[in-house]
Amino acid sequence: MSILVTGGAGYIGSHMVHALxxxxxxxxxxxxxxxxxxxxxxxxxxxxxxxxxDGALVSRLIGEHRIDTIIHFAASLVVPESVADPLKYYRNNTANSRTVIACAVAGGVKNFVFSSTAAVYGNPARVPVAEDDTPAPMSPYGSSKLMTEIMLRDATAAHGLRHVILRYFNVAGADPQLRIGQATANATHLVKVAIETALGTRQKMDVFGTDYPTPDGTCIRDYIHVTDLVAAHGDALRYLRAGGAPVTLNCGYGRGFSVLEVIDTVKQVAGVDFRVDFAPRRAGDPAAIVAASDRIRSLLGWQPRYDDLGTIVAHALAWQKKLDTLALGAAATGRG
Known part of the structure; x- marks a missing residue:
């Protein structure tokens, strides 16, 4: 039997594939x-x-490779873009997920792990936010993921597809062995943007909104190391293989950092200062969102290894330096 990983060439998906x-x-x-x-x-x-x-392709892969588990990462994930182009997100994230789920049911797939997001909570009434709190997405991105959660639960009730839904908080960092990391051009992830600015790839970076109801006026997020997130998927897979019941779980550490705190950490770890400009709020950004993570720890036995913002930044910085070196080498040899 095999595992099908959709979006497995992307940032988080590729870390998952390496771990598997x-x-x-x-x-x-x-x-x-x-x-x-x-x-x-x-x-x-x-x-x-x-x-x-492509339902025909997904079905063929399930049959040919005897797929018994699907880990579904493939999605579009930029909140401001989802506000500007919502139909792209309802196609890529919702309609395509419906196809994958339908193929899983028809192909007899036993286990399904879904990559969801804390964006389903919107601007939560309480922080930390728990899995049972009422979802209220503020963006088409969050809505598109919540719709998939609902489809998956309904498919499970009707067809017995065992699943775990993992709601990611803010994922950052890189493989500690530096085999892979965030490589997307023009990325919007705060840690990567700040690191690129520190290394001179960007002339400056923008902070979107300084008037939020937070201690320093900037958004607060719960940052989780990508390796710890992947470990949570491995724990979820073992849980399902042991006959675990369908469940929805937050993936975060339970501690938040503001945008300015993250930028200060990048400056400290990189040992350089860089230009930071302030811009208006972006549509779809909640003020503060931090995970209540006791459920995933108790149910799956999840034990994070890299629960430290400085470590997350250090791994991301080391990866970006390696990526920049590889790009320079490729350009020098005419392969760039």
Whole structure:
């Protein structure tokens, strides 16, 4: 039996594929490479370039590779873009997920792990926010993910598809071995943007909104190391294989940092100062969102290893330096 990882050439998905291969699993990756990279997929995994909305392709992969588990990462994930182009998000995140779920049911897939988001909570009434709190997304991105959660729960009730829904908070960092990391051009992730600015790739960076009801006026987020997030997926897979009941779980540490605190940490770790400009709020950004993470710790036995903002930044910085060196080498040899 094999595991199908959609979006497995992307930032988080590729970390998952490496972890699965390291664990001796047989892995098939489905990715259209719109934001993913071939180099991010380990050679021991099978890479199929295609779209999750292609039901015939998904069904064929399930049958040919005897897929018994799907870990579904493939999605569009930029909140401001979702506000500007909502239909793209309802196609890529909701309609395509419906196709994957339908193929899973028809193909007899037993286990399904879904990559959801804290954006389903919107601007929560309380912080930390718990899994049972009422979802109230502020963006089409959050809504598109919540719709998929609902479809997955309904499909489970009707067809017995066992699932775990993991609601990610703010994912950052890189593989400690520096095999992979965030490589997307023009990324919007705060840690990556700040690091690129520190290294001179960007002349300056913007802080969107300084008038939020937070101690320093900037948004507060719960940052989780990508390796710890991947470990949560591994725990979820073991839980499902042992017959665990469907469940929705937050993936965060339970502690928040403001935008300015993250920028200060990047400056300290990188050892450089850089220009920061202040801009108006962006549509769809909640003021503060931090995970209540006791459920995932108790139910799955999840034990984070990199629960430290400085460590997260250090790993991301080391990866970005490696990426920049590889890009310079490629340009020098005419391969860039």
């Amino acid at each position: 291969v390291d664990a001796g699993e047989r892995v098939v990756v489905l990715d259209n490479l719109s934001t993913g990279f071939r180099f991010a997929v380990p050679q021991k995994a099978v890479l199929v370039v295609g779209d999750t909305g």
